[in-house]
Amino acid sequence: MNMSDNFASRNVIGLSIGAIFAVVVVSSCFAVVPETKQALVVRFGKPQTVYNAYKPNEDFGRTGAGIIGKIPFIDQIVWIDKRVRNFDMERQSVLSTDQLRLEVDAYARYRIVDPLRMSITAGTERRVEEALRPILGSSLRNELGKRPFAALLSPERGAVMDNIQTRLNRVARQYGAQIVDVRIKRADLPDGTPLDSAFNRMRTAREQEARSILAEGRKQAQIITAEADANAAGTYAESFNKDPDFYNFYRAMQSYRVTFGTDGTEAPGSSNVILSPDNEYLREFRGRR
Amino acid sequence: MNDSESSGVHGGPLLNEGGPWGGGGSGGGGDEPNPWNQPPRGRPGRGPAGRSAIDELVRRGRARFGGRGGPEPDAGRLLLWGVGGLLLIWVLWTSSHRIDPQQRGVVTRLGSYAKTLGPGMQFTFPSPIDRVTKIDIEDIRVKDIPEGGGTGQNLMLTGDQNIIDLAYSVRWNIRDPELFIYELANPEETVGEVAESAMRAEIARVALNDAMGPQRSQIEQRVQQRMQEILDSYRAGITVQGVAIKQADPPAAVVEAFKSVSAAQQQAQAYLNEARAYAQQLGAKAEGEAAAFDKVYAEYRLAPEVTRRRMYYETMERVLAKTDKTVVEAPNVVPYIPLPPQQAAKVQQQQ
Numbered sequence: 302m303n304m305s306d307n308f309a310s311r312n313v314i315g316l317s318i319g320a321i322f323a324v325v326v327v328s329s330c331f332a333v334v335p336e337t338k339q340a341l342v343v344r345f346g347k348p349q350t351v352y353n354a355y356k357p358n359e360d361f362g363r364t365g366a367g368i369i370g371k372i373p374f375i376d377q378i379v380w381i382d383k384r385v386r387n388f389d390m391e392r393q394s395v396l397s398t399d400q401l402r403l404e405v406d407a408y409a410r411y412r413i414v415d416p417l418r419m420s421i422t423a424g425t426e427r428r429v430e431e432a433l434r435p436i437l438g439s440s441l442r443n444e445l446g447k448r449p450f451a452a453l454l455s456p457e458r459g460a461v462m463d464n465i466q467t468r469l470n471r472v473a474r475q476y477g478a479q480i481v482d483v484r485i486k487r488a489d490l491p492d493g494t495p496l497d498s499a500f501n502r503m504r505t506a507r508e509q510e511a512r513s514i515l516a517e518g519r520k521q522a523q524i525i526t527a528e529a530d531a532n533a534a535g536t537y538a539e540s541f542n543k544d545p546d547f548y549n550f551y552r553a554m555q556s557y558r559v560t561f562g563t564d565g566t567e568a569p570g571s572s573n574v575i576l577s578p579d580n581e582y583l584r585e586f587r588g589r590r
Numbered sequence: 591m592n593d594s595e596s597s598g599v600h601g602g603p604l605l606n607e608g609g610p611w612g613g614g615g616s617g618g619g620g621d622e623p624n625p626w627n628q629p630p631r632g633r634p635g636r637g638p639a640g641r642s643a644i645d646e647l648v649r650r651g652r653a654r655f656g657g658r659g660g661p662e663p664d665a666g667r668l669l670l671w672g673v674g675g676l677l678l679i680w681v682l683w684t685s686s687h688r689i690d691p692q693q694r695g696v697v698t699r700l701g702s703y704a705k706t707l708g709p710g711m712q713f714t715f716p717s718p719i720d721r722v723t724k725i726d727i728e729d730i731r732v733k734d735i736p737e738g739g740g741t742g743q744n745l746m747l748t749g750d751q752n753i754i755d756l757a758y759s760v761r762w763n764i765r766d767p768e769l770f771i772y773e774l775a776n777p778e779e780t781v782g783e784v785a786e787s788a789m790r791a792e793i794a795r796v797a798l799n800d801a802m803g804p805q806r807s808q809i810e811q812r813v814q815q816r817m818q819e820i821l822d823s824y825r826a827g828i829t830v831q832g833v834a835i836k837q838a839d840p841p842a843a844v845v846e847a848f849k850s851v852s853a854a855q856q857q858a859q860a861y862l863n864e865a866r867a868y869a870q871q872l873g874a875k876a877e878g879e880a881a882a883f884d885k886v887y888a889e890y891r892l893a894p895e896v897t898r899r900r901m902y903y904e905t906m907e908r909v910l911a912k913t914d915k916t917v918v919e920a921p922n923v924v925p926y927i928p929l930p931p932q933q934a935a936k937v938q939q940q941q
Binding site: 313333334335336337361362364366367368382383384385386387408410450451453458481482484485486487488489490496497499500503504505506507508510511512514515517518519521522523524525526528529530532533534536537539540541543544547548550551554557558561571572573574575576577578581582583 | 665666669698699700701702703704705745746747751752753768769771772773774775776779780783784786787790791794798820823824825840841843844846847848850851853854855857858859860861862864865866868869870872873875876877879880881883884886887890894898901902903905906908909910912913914915916917918
């Protein structure tokens with residue numbers, strides 16, 4: 302009984318160890334390459350094959366991703382990102398041709414297109430980025446330094462970025478990378494005097510605008526007033542000119558009433574009238590002669 | 591015995607196949623993914639623990655079924671049954687997927703993209719072969735720039751070399767889950783950077799006044815378009831639903847000057863209003879007077895002499911009724927002019 306017990310347990314143990322060992326060996330014969338990674342198989346330190354290498358415009362599901370075979374314990378796999386990666390440039394101070402200083406932030410997007418070269422020259426993605434970052438900075442400075450400040454704020458900016466991308470791509474190719482895009486994230490005036498003087502310029506421009514708006518308002522108001530005066534004069538003239546003599550009489554009558562305070566309002570000052578009997582009004586006063 | 595049992599359970603999750611046998615299957619559901627999720631190279635390291643667990647299981651099995659004649663085949667068969675059952679549960683568990691309506695499931699078969707599952711109950715091969723990543727595609731994500739509602743200023747240069755303080759947000763969602771997963775290393779950060787770049791490029795093309803006022807909606811549209819183009823060129827699998835400018839103000843340092851402009855606009859408007867009021871008043875007055883004259887003139891034309899006399903007498907009557915009158919009748923007589931009462935008093939005092 303004891304003997305067979307021992308035998309059974311040894312049997313189970315043996316089977317288990319065997320199974321585990323088999324699983325380990327079999328599983329180290331295969332590796333799963335995901336869609337997001339490129340696999341570089343290295344045998345005794347010598348790069349052998351690249352699986353799932355980047356090809357432009359391929360459809361997922363038809364890439365090299367999937368299960369691959371390898372020699373256990375001899376082949377090692379170096380995983381390299383297949384996705385578009387990005388690195389930022391540190392904020393750079395750029396001097397334009399018209400001596401204006403700008404603080405520029407830029408970023409670049411790239412992908413590893415030649416994993417073999419990349420692994421030989423740089424080793425890791427991070428080191429590729431470290432190598433490219435200063436080059437992005439210097440080519441940005443060079444390219445922007447050739448142009449006036451205003452060009453940065455114009456459609457020409459696109460051409461600048463294309464030039465920088467071309468420059469950067471030349472270097473990136475040495476590292477097995479390809480620059481997908483370079484873009485200026487920010488282009489600002491530096492704090493301190495440049496920013497303050499820009500603010501000052503804006504302020505004075507606004508004050509000027511405010512004043513010219515006021516002046517324009519006054520001008521328009523004056524024009525409207527003058528036009529009204531002219532129109533009124535026209536209206537009067539048109540009407541009164543029908544009989545200037547009668548107008549003279551009519552207006553005189555109105556004027557007397559106002560002057561002597563008989564139009565309902567109290568005329569300032571009292572009035573004395575000394576009438577000559579020859580006065581028109583008193584013509585009948587003496588009776589008919 | 592107790593010690594070794596607990597160490598067996600804790601130290602050997604690999605060999606938890608004994609679960610239903612020893613512990614009545616408790617915790618079997620929770621632990622069952624473990625054997626499959628273990629990376630292959632983890633296995634040799636766990637060997638010794640596993641072996642002791644096996645020992646323990648065998649010993650326990652022997653203790654339980656010790657009364658029977660042949661315990662060893664029974665133990666082996668039970669072990670097989672247990673493993674088989676667990677495998678079955680595992681397969682069922684990992685091959686059926688519930689995809690919610692707003693989700694899509696991206697299936698990779700041995701690492702390679704196989705298909706994208708639509709909503710509903712979906713079935714794939716079990717786990718180590720097929721893996722499913724569920725992605726929410728309907729959810730519209732919002733990226734605020736500057737981050738966190740923007741307490742500080744986000745200054746930008748405009749096309750006329752002025753500076754604007756701009757806050758905006760981008761709404762986006764995932765269009766192609768597989769592109770979203772596979773193409774970009776950090777898609778969400780990319781959206782932010784692309785938005786910033788596109789917005790600054792766009793603002794650099796318009797004048798400050800346009801950016802603050804009338805062209806806001808065009809700017810929003812163009813930024814959206816530009817972002818979409820850039821993201822498509824990255825094959826990001828992202829749709830930009832919209833860009834909203836939340837705030838476009840002059841920087842705080844010059845805001846006072848901008849207010850003076852709007853004050854001046856108000857003032858100018860006030861001038862115009864006053865002038866218009868004057869014009870209307872004057873026009874009405876002129877028309878009124880002219881009309882009055884016309885009426886009288888019409889009557890006058892009918893009987894010029896009589897009307898003239900009548901108007902004269904009426905006017906003189908009213909005028910002279912209110913005044914002190916002195917009529918000097920005879921020639922060569924010095925008229926006595928009566929002084930008004932106050933003046934007379936003054937004259938008397940002086941005398």
